[in-house]
Amino acid sequence: MKKNRGKNSQGERDTKKKWSKIIKIAGISGYAVFLIVSWMVGFEPGKEISYNFGSFSLDMLKVLPCAFILIGLFEVWVKKEMVERHFGEESGVKGYLWGILLAGTVVGGLYVVFPVAYSLYSKGAKLSVIFTYMGATAICRIPMTIFEASYMGLKFTIIRLCVSLPLVIVTSVLLGNYLTKRNYEIMKGK
Amino acid sequence: MNYLYIVTGIAVIVSVIANREKTRKAFEIARERVVKIAPAFVAMLVLVSVVLFLVPDEAISCYLGADSSFQALLLASLIGSIILMPGFIAFPLCGILLTKGVLYMVLSAFTTTLMTVGILTSPIEKEYFGARVTIIRNATCFAIAIVVALITGIAFGELF
Incomplete structure (x- = not known):
């Protein structure tokens, strides 16, 4: 019974994906046709939009390859397992440090982080370390940070990290300690 | 923006010296990521180019x-x-x-x-x-x- 339901929702998701793909392709090809026709008949707004598109694309392409090469190098050289091994074993300041390092290697959004947080919790990591880890995944994932610095400048990134990281650690410790006192438990989710 | 090229260049050179095979793998990962993100990227550029034309x-x-x-x-x-x-x-x-x-x-x-x-x-x-x-x-x-x-x-x- 359960298996069947899973299959159905899988199928639904596939059709949904297919439709969003069709809409995307239709939209982009419609856009391309519009630009070409605009150029042929000399329609000014269309021409201007194509200038926009061209200059934005050029700006993006100047940065994109470098950013992704750096991300690739990072993924090859920093092994997630190595960080995970140290996590939880170390206590005190080192625990937080490894928490932040582990966070740096995460790929994906917040929804990926919740299950990991639970598994860390069930392995006996401290609540404050777990909250630090969660906060850090949001603010200092290395691939994201590389991307940010590439497009917004290093100064922007450094300010953001220097301000947000200490604040995240302090609030995580406060929240963690408060909840530990109240015998709080992280649930398994659904 | 120039420092990005410099940093990337140095990182690649160091990586090649340290391990040629791993560097090749890193480029593969980079290529995969670019291909994966490309459709969403083009869609974003299309939308932005139109919206920024409409909004002065x-x-x-x-x-x-x-x-x-x-x-x-x-x-x-x-x-x-x-x-x-x-x-x-x-x-x-x-x-x-x-x-x-x-x-x-x-x-x-x-x-x-x-x-x-x-x-x-x-x-x-x-x-x-x-x-x-x-x-x-x-x-x-x-x-x-x-x-x-x-x-x-x-x-x-x-x-x-």
Whole structure:
């Protein structure tokens, strides 16, 4: 019974994906046709939009390859397992440090982080370390940070990290300690 | 932007010297990632090119620029809290908006709330952490984002 339901929702998701793909392709090809026709008949707004598109694309392409090469190098050289091994074993300041390092290697959004947080919790990591880890995944994932610095400048990134990281650690410790006192438990989710 | 090329160049050279095979793998990962993100990227560029044509530069600098920095800050952080957008799309978009005169602190509020506050993901978060902790965490992160944005504004000379 359960298996069947899973299959159905899988199928639904596939059709949904297919439709969003069709809409995307239709939209982009419609856009391309519009630009070409605009150029042929000399329609000014269309021409201007194509200038926009061209200059934005050029700006993006100047940065994109470098950013992704750096991300690739990072993924090859920093092994997630190595960080995970140290996590939880170390206590005190080192625990937080490894928490932040582990966070740096995460790929994906917040929804990926919740299950990991639970598994860390069930392995006996401290609540404050777990909250630090969660906060850090949001603010200092290395691939994201590389991307940010590439497009917004290093100064922007450094300010953001220097301000947000200490604040995240302090609030995580406060929240963690408060909840530990109240015998709080992280649930398994659904 | 030049330092990006320099850093990448040095990183690649060091990596090649250390291990040629691993470097090749890194380039493969990079290529895979580019291919994976490309459709969403093109879609973003298409939308942005149209929207920025329809919305004149003056309107952007009026509503998101120096003249109304605080409203813009609040608006940006609210939008960032609600919507879901991968960072690989968000940062390039912010890079474009930057050239259009949107303030650093507004973009900082947007990206930081985007990454840390998740109103749409809160139902999932609630199942793991309970409603109270979910609310506390999101509210704290929102406050942190505002602080980060204000300090960014000060550092870039946009506030005083």
